[in-house]
Amino acid sequence: MRRLAIIDVATGDQPVYSEDDRIVAVFNGEIYNFPELRDILIAKGHRLRTAGDSECIVHLYEEFGVDLVHQLRGMFAFAIWDQDRQRLVLARDRVGKKPLYWRSDHSSIQFASELKSLAQDPGMDREIDPVALHHYLTYLYVPAPRSIYQGVHKLPPGHVLIWEHGRITVNRYWRLNRIPRAVVDQRAEEERLRELLLEATRIRMMSERPLGAFLSGGVDSSAVVAAMAMQSSEPVKTFSIGFEDSRYDERHKARMVADRYSTDHHELVVTSNLLDILPRLAWHFDEPFADSSAIPSFYLAQLSRQHVTVALNGDGGDECFGGYQRYALMDQTRRIPVIPQPFAAMLAHTGTLISERSASGSLSQKLGRMMGFAAAHPSQRYARLISYFTPEQKSEIYSDPLRDLLAEVDSYRLLEEVFRGSSAETDVGRVLDVDTLTYLPGDLLVKIDITTMANSLEARSPFLDHHIMEWAAALPSALHVRHGRTKLLLKRAVAPWLPQQLLRYPKQGFGVPLATWLRGELRELAYDLLIDDTARNRGLFRPAAIQELLRQHIDGVDHSVRLWALLQFELWHRTHATPGTRSQDEVRCSIPQT
Structure with missing residues (x-):
C-alpha cells in the first residue's frame, strides 16, 4: 500500500499486523491522538513493532472490535481483515476527509481509496449510474453513497461496513447532536473556543516533515495561522493564491495576517493556461466534479508543496460556525x-x-x-x-x-x-446539519483531498476536529447567525488574534472568473467538447439545448456554472473512458430507447 509518509517515516510501512498475524490492516490518513493510544495499548500488554499510528488500528480492534472508531481522533479510512472470523471491516472518519469506495458481488468484495483503482478490474462493468449523473448536475458532485458507476459505492462518512461470509452491513457510528445547550456566559464560550482551536491546531502540527498553512485571508484560515504562530518557535510558512481580476483576489487580506505574525509568506497569481490544467484535474478526480475552485486549490497545493509536505487549512469553519450568507438567508426567511x-x-x-x-x-x-x-x-x-x-x-x-x-x-x-x-x-441548525453531511464531504473535502494528494501534500483541518464540531453543534443557532450576520461567536472569539479590518470584510469565497473564461479562452473548448459527435453519440443530452445554453452565455446570460458542470462531465468521460488499453466505449450509460 502507498501512503504519504508524514509520521514514523522510517518504520511506518503497511500493511500492519497483530502479534499473532491473524489480524491485518491497511490505513489511510492520520490519527492525531496515537501517542495516548499507544500508551493505553502498551499498558494492556500489546507489543508494538513500530513508532507510528497505523499499528494502533489492529490492536485497538483486538480490544474494542468495530467500536475502535470511537477511540480515534483524526482523518482516516481503513480496512481490517479478521482471519478467525473471516470478517472484513471498512471504516471512514466522522466527516469524510479520506475517501473509500467499495463494490461487491456478495461472494467477494473490493475496496480502494481511488475509484480508478477499482476500475482497473476487467470484471467491473463500468456503466454510468444515470441517477448519480442526475444528482451531479444538481450539486456539482456525486453524493454518497452513490458513485458515478453503477454497482460501486462510497462508504459515507461516519460509517462502518462489515463484510462477513458474503453478508454486508453498513452502520452509522457518528452524527452531530444539534440540540442546543443553555449558554449563560458568552465570554466564557469565546474563551473555550480559543482553547479548543489552539489544542486542535497543536496536535495537527505534529509532523516529521516540513509544515505550513494555506492562508486565504478569510477568518477561518487566518485564525488557524494565528493559532499556529502562537505555538510555533519558528515563523509559520503560509501560502496564498490570487488572480489578476481584483474581484477574485484576496491576497491583500492574507498579507495583513502574514505581516501581523511575521510568517514566511508565499504567493502565486493564477495565470497559467487553463487548457493545460483541465486534463490533469479530470485525471485526478475519479468522478465528475464541477466546483471550479478546484483550479486555485490545485495551484495552491502545488505552490505549497515546493516548501512543505503538510499544510493546515481553515476548512470546516463555515459549516461549524455558520459562515455562509445562505445561512443568514434561511434565518431571515423562516x-x-x-x-x-x-x-x-x-x-x-x-x-x-x-x-x-x-x-x-x-x-x-x-x-x-x-x-x-x-x-x-x-x-x-x-x-x-x-x-x-x-x-x-x-x-x-x-x-x-x-x-x-x-x-x-x-x-x-x-x-x-x-x-x-x-x-x-431551527432552520439554521438544520441547514448546518445538511451541509455537514452533504456539501462538506461531497464537495469541499473531496476537492482538498484530491488537489493536495495530487501534489503529494497532506492537508489538515483543525476546525474539523470532532471535539470542536460537537461543541459548536450544541451552541444555540443565534450565536452563529442572527439579524443577517454570520459566524458571530467565532468572529468574537478570534477578534483578539486578527486585524480588526479583516473581520469587517464580507465573505468572498474561493471563486474564479468562470463566466469570463467561458466567453474567452475556454469558449472554443466548450463548443468543441459539448456539441461534437462524441458528445452527441452518448445520447444523454439534447444537442440543440446544449448549443442554446452556449449561445445564451456568449450573449450575456450567465450559464457559466451549468456549462462548467457539463464540460467537466465530458472531460471526465473522455479521460476515464480510456485508461490503459481499454476501449473508449467501455464507459457507457444504458438508457432504454423509445
Whole structure:
C-alpha cells in the first residue's frame, strides 16, 4: 500500500499486523491522538513493532472490535481483515476527509481509496449510474453513497461496513447532536473556543516533515495561522493564491495576517493556461466534479508543496460556525408561508427566467433567486437555493429517453431527508446539519483531498476536529447567525488574534472568473467538447439545448456554472473512458430507447 509518509517515516510501512498475524490492516490518513493510544495499548500488554499510528488500528480492534472508531481522533479510512472470523471491516472518519469506495458481488468484495483503482478490474462493468449523473448536475458532485458507476459505492462518512461470509452491513457510528445547550456566559464560550482551536491546531502540527498553512485571508484560515504562530518557535510558512481580476483576489487580506505574525509568506497569481490544467484535474478526480475552485486549490497545493509536505487549512469553519450568507438567508426567511400550487410553480418559473437573464450578482438575479426560494416548501428551500441545475433545467437538456428514465427521481429529496432528520430546533441548525453531511464531504473535502494528494501534500483541518464540531453543534443557532450576520461567536472569539479590518470584510469565497473564461479562452473548448459527435453519440443530452445554453452565455446570460458542470462531465468521460488499453466505449450509460 502507498501512503504519504508524514509520521514514523522510517518504520511506518503497511500493511500492519497483530502479534499473532491473524489480524491485518491497511490505513489511510492520520490519527492525531496515537501517542495516548499507544500508551493505553502498551499498558494492556500489546507489543508494538513500530513508532507510528497505523499499528494502533489492529490492536485497538483486538480490544474494542468495530467500536475502535470511537477511540480515534483524526482523518482516516481503513480496512481490517479478521482471519478467525473471516470478517472484513471498512471504516471512514466522522466527516469524510479520506475517501473509500467499495463494490461487491456478495461472494467477494473490493475496496480502494481511488475509484480508478477499482476500475482497473476487467470484471467491473463500468456503466454510468444515470441517477448519480442526475444528482451531479444538481450539486456539482456525486453524493454518497452513490458513485458515478453503477454497482460501486462510497462508504459515507461516519460509517462502518462489515463484510462477513458474503453478508454486508453498513452502520452509522457518528452524527452531530444539534440540540442546543443553555449558554449563560458568552465570554466564557469565546474563551473555550480559543482553547479548543489552539489544542486542535497543536496536535495537527505534529509532523516529521516540513509544515505550513494555506492562508486565504478569510477568518477561518487566518485564525488557524494565528493559532499556529502562537505555538510555533519558528515563523509559520503560509501560502496564498490570487488572480489578476481584483474581484477574485484576496491576497491583500492574507498579507495583513502574514505581516501581523511575521510568517514566511508565499504567493502565486493564477495565470497559467487553463487548457493545460483541465486534463490533469479530470485525471485526478475519479468522478465528475464541477466546483471550479478546484483550479486555485490545485495551484495552491502545488505552490505549497515546493516548501512543505503538510499544510493546515481553515476548512470546516463555515459549516461549524455558520459562515455562509445562505445561512443568514434561511434565518431571515423562516417566516415565509407555504405558497399553494399552482401559484408556487408560476412564481418559481418566473424567478428562474429573471435570474437566468440577469447579470451575475445583480439585484435582479437576487430577486429571481428569492422568488424561486420563496416558492419552494420550507424543507426544499435550501436544496433549491444551493442547486445549480433546477429540475426544470435538467429536463430541458436531457434526451427524451434519459428524461423518461429519471422522471420520478428527485435530487432535492437527498437534502430534504437530512433537513427533516436533523435534531436541530431551527432552520439554521438544520441547514448546518445538511451541509455537514452533504456539501462538506461531497464537495469541499473531496476537492482538498484530491488537489493536495495530487501534489503529494497532506492537508489538515483543525476546525474539523470532532471535539470542536460537537461543541459548536450544541451552541444555540443565534450565536452563529442572527439579524443577517454570520459566524458571530467565532468572529468574537478570534477578534483578539486578527486585524480588526479583516473581520469587517464580507465573505468572498474561493471563486474564479468562470463566466469570463467561458466567453474567452475556454469558449472554443466548450463548443468543441459539448456539441461534437462524441458528445452527441452518448445520447444523454439534447444537442440543440446544449448549443442554446452556449449561445445564451456568449450573449450575456450567465450559464457559466451549468456549462462548467457539463464540460467537466465530458472531460471526465473522455479521460476515464480510456485508461490503459481499454476501449473508449467501455464507459457507457444504458438508457432504454423509445
